[in-house]
Amino acid sequence: MKEPLVECLIEEAAWQGIDLAGLSERVARAVLLDQELDPDAWEISLIGCDDARIAELNAEFRGKPTPTNVLSWPAQDLAAEEDGDEPWFPEPFVPGERDGLGDIAIAFQTCAREAEEAGKSVHDHVTHLVIHGVLHLLGYDHIRDADAQLMESIEVRILAALGIANPYEI
Known part of the structure; x- marks a missing residue:
């Protein structure tokens, strides 16, 4: 059996009701496939937390002591230099071995x-x-x-592939 792409730590029991581990695994695989990346070459750490925990993280890393829906910590700085350009393609630190893309925290109450x-x-x-x-x-x-x-156009494309309507349409 393949190792999971997403290592999911559930800190908030309410996440069990929507199977955050299974959902995040399916969704992360869909994103990487959309971006033409091999999901089996990468790993992501995800914490399913509550508003209090994400407020602590938001204060510590962004200087904003309030809850938010999701936070991300990329392992590599892949951001495009020019507005609207594609980001850099992630490269594994050790070719042929799984590498981490980064960490995500998501808060149940805010979501x-x-x-x-x-x-x-x-x-x-x-x-x-x-x-x-x-x-x-x-x-x-x-x-x-x-x-x-x-970013929004990619989100909409992946959501559509998963059978979910465009969240940006009013």
Whole structure:
């Protein structure tokens, strides 16, 4: 049996209700395949936490002591230099061996609240956020306008392939 792409640590029991480990494995594989990367060559660490834990992480790493939905820590800086350009392609540190793409944390309460406010299922919203987090690990970002358009278009494409509607349509 293959090693999982996503090593999932559940810190918040509410995540068990949507099988975050299984969902994140399927979604991360879909993202890597979309990006023409071999899912069996990489690994990702994901923490399913609560709002209190993600607020601590957000304060520590971003200086924002509030809950957020998802945080990502890429193992490599792959960001494009020019707004709207594709990020750099990740290269393993040791060719032929699995390598880490980075870490993701996702908070149940914020995700559930956002899903309810948007009239979406928690499953669909979390699927979107895992895609978003994995794309961050691959160097995509949304601070600059053209970068945001590129990242959103990829999210929408992957969501459609997974049978989930465009979350950016009003």
